Amino acid sequence: MVTVQEAEAIIRAQTRDFGIEELPFEQALRRVLAEDLKTDRDLPPFNRVAMDGIAVKYEAIAQGTQRFKIVGTQAAGGAPLEVQQLQDCIEIMTGAALPPSVDTVIRYEDLEIQNGIATVLTENVHAGQNLHRQGQDKKQGEVVVAAAQVVTPAVVSMAAAVGETQLRVKKLPKVVVISTGDELVDVEQTPLPYQIRRSNSYMVKAALQQFQIKADMLHLPDDIAATREELRQCLQQYEVVILSGGISAGKFDFVPQVLEELVVQKRFHKVQQKPGKPFWFGTYGQQTVVFALPGNPVSTFLCLHRYCLPWLHASLGLPEKPKLFASLAQDISFKPQLCYFVQVQLHFNEQGQLLATPFEGNGSGDFANLIEADAFLELPPEQSEYNKGEVYRVWPMKSLL
Amino acid sequence: MVTVQEAEAIIRAQTRDFGIEELPFEQALRRVLAEDLKTDRDLPPFNRVAMDGIAVKYEAIAQGTQRFKIVGTQAAGGAPLEVQQLQDCIEIMTGAALPPSVDTVIRYEDLEIQNGIATVLTENVHAGQNLHRQGQDKKQGEVVVAAAQVVTPAVVSMAAAVGETQLRVKKLPKVVVISTGDELVDVEQTPLPYQIRRSNSYMVKAALQQFQIKADMLHLPDDIAATREELRQCLQQYEVVILSGGISAGKFDFVPQVLEELVVQKRFHKVQQKPGKPFWFGTYGQQTVVFALPGNPVSTFLCLHRYCLPWLHASLGLPEKPKLFASLAQDISFKPQLCYFVQVQLHFNEQGQLLATPFEGNGSGDFANLIEADAFLELPPEQSEYNKGEVYRVWPMKSLL
Known part of the structure; x- marks a missing residue:
């Protein structure tokens, strides 16, 4: 079992580079710019x-x-x-x-x-x-938009202004999102009393769209041979494999075993955190990275935001985001020696300070809270009491601004 | 000339309702939900x-x-x-x-x-x-996602979980973004020494994509007859007309005159603000709303974020966003009796407080700063000195979290 910081460092050491492609500037919105844009003339070009x-x-x-x-x-x-x-x-x-x-x-x-x-x-x-005055903003040939940033509306418009109709942007990885488990049925189906509908993989797929990634989806039944065969193909076809479920102590949790049989190198299994402790991470040669997330929806979502999305962010060449901190709006107690990721709602007070209000609730199982949660707070394992007014690192799950 | 607060109230009184449509849930990401989603079973559905x-x-x-x-x-x-x-x-x-x-x-x-x-x-x-326990999170028939919120990845996944494969979402308005002025040439062209390329309308169009709106674009030359004819058609075809340029004191600034000839009711012309003072706003019957923004790129962008996007947000039925405040990271002086919108970079300090650092610079003309600006600060006209540590309202232009 590794700590959250160790897991983060191990994953960070496995960033990949997916290359570069060229796109018409209007289609490059939200992609990552892979070249500096320079002015072809002074800005303004005349007095x-x-x-x-x-x-x-x-x-x-x-x-x-x-x-x-x-x-x-x-x-x-x-x-x-x-x-x-x-x-x-x-x-x-x-x-x-x-x-x-x-x-x-x-x-x-x-x-x-x-x-x-x-x-x-x-x-x-x-x-x-x-x-x-001519050249007051920028001189001809000066960089107006530096590489390694997300193409925003302002960048699109600057590309237009300087006549860069084709932009070189970072290529996106081929990603497959895989759900596992015989308890899951198709969304269109009415589940039997002891079944539920698939939902995690839709969440992951939708979250990846912030990078403009269009992930494929796949479902694996609790069948070791089928799992082996499908995963074998996925490791060849995709650069990122994100699984949800099948990695705990259960008798049908054979995802780690199958991945290791397929020569995926295990980088860690289990993290000192709640929720999401069973998280498994590995790499297949230089090509494919495998995130095997716990199947509980909240665990899946938190691990995605804490580990997968930052890894993608880094792999696409974006500079590390500044760490974000929020002040706890009420006391929390959490005894286990685990890092506690607690879902919170965020708001700013009139002093411009970010406050985090945790959900009372059912712990990692409460999927319904995810709808209203803005973020999760990362509470370190060394403490068991976390007091109102103390400031902790916060991981946003939706845009608040 | 109206104040910023008057302009805001006048625009807010003209929100529209564009109706409702149904979409497959996977295509509804970032749209505005127009119905409550309820569970078809208890959540969890069994112990x-x-x-x-x-x-x-x-x-x-x-x-x-x-x-x-x-x-x-x-x-x-x-x-x-x-x-x-x-x-x-x-x-x-x-x-x-x-x-x-x-x-x-x-x-x-x-x-x-x-x-x-x-x-x-x-x-x-x-x-x-x-x-x-069965029903511990939600009982059968309870609302799990309330209407009038943006469809996030968590909402997509909840829709999947409760089997809502078709979602009723707010329809998007038909929008046209119009640039004006003979100084503007196509992006593909090499401008003559006294011309520049069109860029504002790309910025506006890209910014509207945050609502999933795909706006049409149109360019009008400095020709009053052509302007009249094109605007006449736009008023029939579109629910939102966003113009940039042609509204100042210049001899070829005949946009306000033509709009009034076409029986667009002027709601205001000119706002006590810098940049963006010439901003013109009107309505055409109950159908069409016309935002005629100043042509300077920074003015266009600030007015878009301060007025048009909040109007769209309200018209799509979303609740008002909480006001956001940031602490000024350095002193600013601004003498005119105008509200001063100053471009800033934002960051959080380790106490979780949002700090705003203004750009030194060339005032409203400095288009290049827009690339790096995260937001603008709204500095009230009653003062002329704004001191470090004072807290002012901030309008984000990109997602910081």
């Missing part, structure tokens, strides 16, 4: 007019000129016009490229315009005002 | 064995029996066996339905089994132990 108004030579202002003759109108996207005389100006719109012959923009609010003459109503004009 | 071991009549234990004859093995999913004699037991597995003739489970760790006889090694056996 960008930041207010609607007129563009003048500041020299004229410095000399006391207040009335300017409008010699033309330049829209955003229009080719730059030219000003010949000091007392001439261009009516110019936000987003336009400032023509080289002028240097200062005076906004409409500070002007009166009549019969093609703009009169400046303020004394307060600075050289070069109301401009967003 | 569920919680440990691998033997099942006995407690009466035998009470009478001092320590050795039990194993009369059969019952796997999870197996039909319940029967025990006739007090000193008989069933070898039984986690997940099995406890047969009516027994009432107590003793785990393998507390047994020695030899030649079909199980000897109990502990004095410490309680009546009814190691069982997860």
Whole structure:
């Protein structure tokens, strides 16, 4: 039996690299960027007019000129016009490229315009005002989006701005999610009184979609020969095998035995934690990683969030997430010498502090709480009393922000 | 000009209901559930064995029996066996339905089994132990997932467990995202020196995907007749029209004028905020809501997160999100009598408190900061100095947890 920290380190040592593929930028949302995006031009690419108004030579202002003759109108996207005389100006719109012959923009609010003459109503004009200077945000060739981050809407839009219509992103692993056990029937079926419907594998599959992974699903009956044959094929076809159930002390829990027969190297079996103690983890050559999670729905879900998703996150090349802490909103007592993962609801108080309220309840078996749980708190095994106001590490299971 | 709070209230008064549709449960992930899900059976549906071991009549234990004859093995999913004699037991597995003739489970760790006889090694056996009782989590017909919440992986799995293969979810609105302005060229094109590529509408479209909305896109040139004709059609075809650009004081900013000609009722134009002051909002009959956002990318994105996405959230029937607050990590000064939306990076300290670090920078124009910004802080207009340690409302733009 390993500790939670040992299990984490063993798994972390087995990250994999699934390679890189190219996608149209619009399809890359939520994928992991595998290249730096650079600007093809300065950002902004020209001295960008930041207010609607007129563009003048500041020299004229410095000399006391207040009335300017409008010699033309330049829209955003229009080719730059030219000003010949000091007392001439261009009516110019936000987003336009400032023509080289002028240097200062005076906004409409500070002007009166009549019969093609703009009169400046303020004394307060600075050289070069109301401009967003070429290259002020980024210079041509500078990195605007660094590799190894998730493609967000802002990244999609930056890719559009710099003309990167194809993005190199991390390939996703081929994943199979396997349920086990003769007590499980199809979702469409009405179970016999002593059967239940399959549900864990749907949960795992849905959770993997946050990475855009579309996992296959498979069910194994309590039949050692069938289990052996199916797992043999899965180890060839998939890079990640996630099992739920079949790893405890029961007579039909032959998943560990079969995996070892198939030369999957056991990295650990059993973790000092509740729920999820029977968790088994192994690797098959350099190719396939096997997470065999306990079959209880809460155990499956917590192990998925505590171990599998962070492993995927790391394998896709994302930097480690900052550790998150929350303050316990009520006392908890937990005697066993195990790390206790307790389901909680999270909220922020008005001081911006994250509070975690645990569910009263039926322990690891209470599947119904998972609907309302936002996260689980990781309570270390050295203690048995955990007091209100103490701060512990928290693992979110849904987005709270 | 309205305040931020007035703008918010006016928009909130215009929520819409887009109806309900039915989807296979696996396709309902991230949609909004429009019905309560109830259990078709108790949860658990039977007295569920919680440990691998033997099942006995407690009466035998009470009478001092320590050795039990194993009369059969019952796997999870197996039909319940029967025990006739007090000193008989069933070898039984986690997940099995406890047969009516027994009432107590003793785990393998507390047994020695030899030649079909199980000897109990502990004095410490309680009546009814190691069982997860029928209906302990939920009774048949009880609500397990309430309507008006987002379908998470846990909800998908609960739907599977209770056999709800079709889910009634909120319909999504038909949305068009419209960019405006002759300075914008297609992403595939190389812009002329005074042009830029379209990017805002990709950002808006991508951000809407968090609701699973697939928006259409449209570009309008600086041509009043074309703008009128296209907008006329959009008002008929779409329930939500999101424009970016064309609403300021410029000569080609005729979006507000055209919308009013098309009998879109202006609800407000201009908000006391920076960036995003020119924001225009209106409604077309009961059918269509029009958000005309400023064209600057940062303004577009902030207005989207501050106004449009919360409106969608409410229109889809989701309860209001709890307000989120963060502590300012450094002093900021902002003089204008406007609400200041400042882009920040968020992190939690080890006390579980959310800290917001503002970007130094170029103000609303700095599109490049959007890549790294996690959120924006809403700084009220009554102040001009905002000090480190003070707590302000924060609007996340990406998931931090």
